[in-house]
Amino acid sequence: MKKSIFVKAALVVSLGLSSLGLSALAHADDDKKYRWRLAETWGPNFPIFGDATKNMAKMVKEMSNGRLTIRIDSSNKHKSALGIFDFVKSGQYQMGHSASYYWKGKNFNTMFFTTVPFGMIASEQHAWFYYGGGMELMKKVYDQYGIMSFPGGNTGNQMGGWFKKEINSVEDLKGLKMRIPGFAGEVLAKLGAKPTNIPSGELYTALERNTIDALEWVGPSLDLRMGFHKIAPYYYTGWHEPGTELQFMVNQKAYNTLPKDLQKILTVAMKAAAYDMYSQSMHASGVNLASMKKDYPNVQMRSFPKPVMEAIVQANDELLEEFAAKDPMTAEILKSLNDYKHQVRAWTNLSDRAYLDNFDGK
Amino acid sequence: MKKSIFVKAALVVSLGLSSLGLSALAHADDDKKYRWRLAETWGPNFPIFGDATKNMAKMVKEMSNGRLTIRIDSSNKHKSALGIFDFVKSGQYQMGHSASYYWKGKNFNTMFFTTVPFGMIASEQHAWFYYGGGMELMKKVYDQYGIMSFPGGNTGNQMGGWFKKEINSVEDLKGLKMRIPGFAGEVLAKLGAKPTNIPSGELYTALERNTIDALEWVGPSLDLRMGFHKIAPYYYTGWHEPGTELQFMVNQKAYNTLPKDLQKILTVAMKAAAYDMYSQSMHASGVNLASMKKDYPNVQMRSFPKPVMEAIVQANDELLEEFAAKDPMTAEILKSLNDYKHQVRAWTNLSDRAYLDNFDGK
Numbered sequence: 006m007k008k009s010i011f012v013k014a015a016l017v018v019s020l021g022l023s024s025l026g027l028s029a030l031a032h033a034d035d036d037k038k039y040r041w042r043l044a045e046t047w048g049p050n051f052p053i054f055g056d057a058t059k060n061m062a063k064m065v066k067e068m069s070n071g072r073l074t075i076r077i078d079s080s081n082k083h084k085s086a087l088g089i090f091d092f093v094k095s096g097q098y099q100m101g102h103s104a105s106y107y108w109k110g111k112n113f114n115t116m117f118f119t120t121v122p123f124g125m126i127a128s129e130q131h132a133w134f135y136y137g138g139g140m141e142l143m144k145k146v147y148d149q150y151g152i153m154s155f156p157g158g159n160t161g162n163q164m165g166g167w168f169k170k171e172i173n174s175v176e177d178l179k180g181l182k183m184r185i186p187g188f189a190g191e192v193l194a195k196l197g198a199k200p201t202n203i204p205s206g207e208l209y210t211a212l213e214r215n216t217i218d219a220l221e222w223v224g225p226s227l228d229l230r231m232g233f234h235k236i237a238p239y240y241y242t243g244w245h246e247p248g249t250e251l252q253f254m255v256n257q258k259a260y261n262t263l264p265k266d267l268q269k270i271l272t273v274a275m276k277a278a279a280y281d282m283y284s285q286s287m288h289a290s291g292v293n294l295a296s297m298k299k300d301y302p303n304v305q306m307r308s309f310p311k312p313v314m315e316a317i318v319q320a321n322d323e324l325l326e327e328f329a330a331k332d333p334m335t336a337e338i339l340k341s342l343n344d345y346k347h348q349v350r351a352w353t354n355l356s357d358r359a360y361l362d363n364f365d366g367k
Numbered sequence: 368m369k370k371s372i373f374v375k376a377a378l379v380v381s382l383g384l385s386s387l388g389l390s391a392l393a394h395a396d397d398d399k400k401y402r403w404r405l406a407e408t409w410g411p412n413f414p415i416f417g418d419a420t421k422n423m424a425k426m427v428k429e430m431s432n433g434r435l436t437i438r439i440d441s442s443n444k445h446k447s448a449l450g451i452f453d454f455v456k457s458g459q460y461q462m463g464h465s466a467s468y469y470w471k472g473k474n475f476n477t478m479f480f481t482t483v484p485f486g487m488i489a490s491e492q493h494a495w496f497y498y499g500g501g502m503e504l505m506k507k508v509y510d511q512y513g514i515m516s517f518p519g520g521n522t523g524n525q526m527g528g529w530f531k532k533e534i535n536s537v538e539d540l541k542g543l544k545m546r547i548p549g550f551a552g553e554v555l556a557k558l559g560a561k562p563t564n565i566p567s568g569e570l571y572t573a574l575e576r577n578t579i580d581a582l583e584w585v586g587p588s589l590d591l592r593m594g595f596h597k598i599a600p601y602y603y604t605g606w607h608e609p610g611t612e613l614q615f616m617v618n619q620k621a622y623n624t625l626p627k628d629l630q631k632i633l634t635v636a637m638k639a640a641a642y643d644m645y646s647q648s649m650h651a652s653g654v655n656l657a658s659m660k661k662d663y664p665n666v667q668m669r670s671f672p673k674p675v676m677e678a679i680v681q682a683n684d685e686l687l688e689e690f691a692a693k694d695p696m697t698a699e700i701l702k703s704l705n706d707y708k709h710q711v712r713a714w715t716n717l718s719d720r721a722y723l724d725n726f727d728g729k
Contacts, residue, residue, distance in 0.1 A: 132647075351653065
């Protein structure tokens, strides 16, 4: 909808405001162009995660016929990969793209809207968000900051990480220097590991020089380009991030200035881009896993032995109970997550899992 | 975007067409209202499937500010549940909502865009549609009819059906009268079963009166309301529809009349509604499976014994090979489906399946 200021001005001049009444004013408002900015945690041209923001902005621009455009600033531009929450809260940026669990230092309860160790897989979590009360709980947590938070794209089940040595017992975790940020790091720390966080650009060197013994990143979709398989041959299956959902954030006041149709265009575009990112992650994981197996046949896929898994599950449960005891909101979210998982998992087991077990030999 | 004819006329009169040039005309066109109709296979208030069309139409109306509205006619209105393809092809309806495999009598290759026995699960199939070449193949098949076909919502993995007696061997399939339409019925017929199709309204009575010995419908999300669990206690896990994707259809000529922004609004709304339907199916399946277990503890969940599964897999492979030999397009689609499944399934097994196997005891 392109309409020049000239035409609007001419209208008002030639016909006079009185004969047009509110109609022309409302119309002038409708035609207003909104130029928004989005800050993302990722660097420029970051695959998949960065595609989600580009896809969203493209859909918004095309659906609104250019009435709402969103400029994307990557971390090289705004220089603060983990400043996205504050950018959106203050209104410096109208939107952000990041991950809710990065804000657990500000509010522990934000953590639950990304993924939790031993939590739901992507399909289950989407059902929880949109039909099982998840969106309502997320709103409860974010309302106080004037931020609207939405699912921002799922990576799928993340791998447990790259290890230089095999993990054969709980003893092997003791003293293990591993890059594993967030709550999962705290779980491993309870079992004697030494979790650290290291910026992505330094990860390869840290692993190569034995500053760390292991690290987790994402999965085949994004790990292959990092090269870890060349120096840490054991690739463990996941436990700590079974369905990592990224996050779109919108400043509530900025949102309120949009006409209703642009509000809807924005929310539908965010939802479609988020869902699409999960499909893209599935695709890239399949393609890259196949390359990895072909080009690096020495990579050893492993799952932790049962006693190690049991110890991690127990440490996780104990830690979550401690947090739930401290904050009723934590307890409320945890109960929702656990009850929902219990219910939907029975279906996953009867459907996709039974099907894979019956018809796809490992 | 509400603009009265009066305002447009006044503009033209007072300023003259010459001073406005094409701008006002283009604007008048943009404001045109499109009133479309969609015919769906389902009856009125059909849960989940019917919600997908309502959600899509609501998103379109709100995003377009009423410039494109879509009236939904259910089967009680148009009286032809399986006439949707022809309605859209002829332009009698601009849109339809149905399932692609219903058109296999017109073109066998339409069948592959819903689901195939032993094919991909929903997450894998979405990756294939949007990132693995599936949409391009679907376009190749539908272009000749002047129909645009899009994913229309996934039911998730469908259950193998309700059986009055247990299936313990391939012998038990011989003479088994089962309501199982489509290609899966042909597979079972190869093993001696007597597949039939029976309209949904007559299914319960047919099962009760032993006109049939077994039937498949969808899964807990939609089966519970049908009451089959009261008369056929064995509920078998799925093999024939691992990720049933419904279908939106759009008449190509009608689509071409829409301005670019409405075209984009329509396609994004269809995509978001389709993805959402899968989340809703997951949710309803979890909720209804829990009710079923609580209220009908005598329902026996079963998987076919290994020799029965192997016989069905073999019959399916043989049948598909026969069809692929007859038509190069069939061969092309099958190769794409099988290659893609092989690739993405390695990832599903390493991620979600390993995770479920490791951390969720059956």
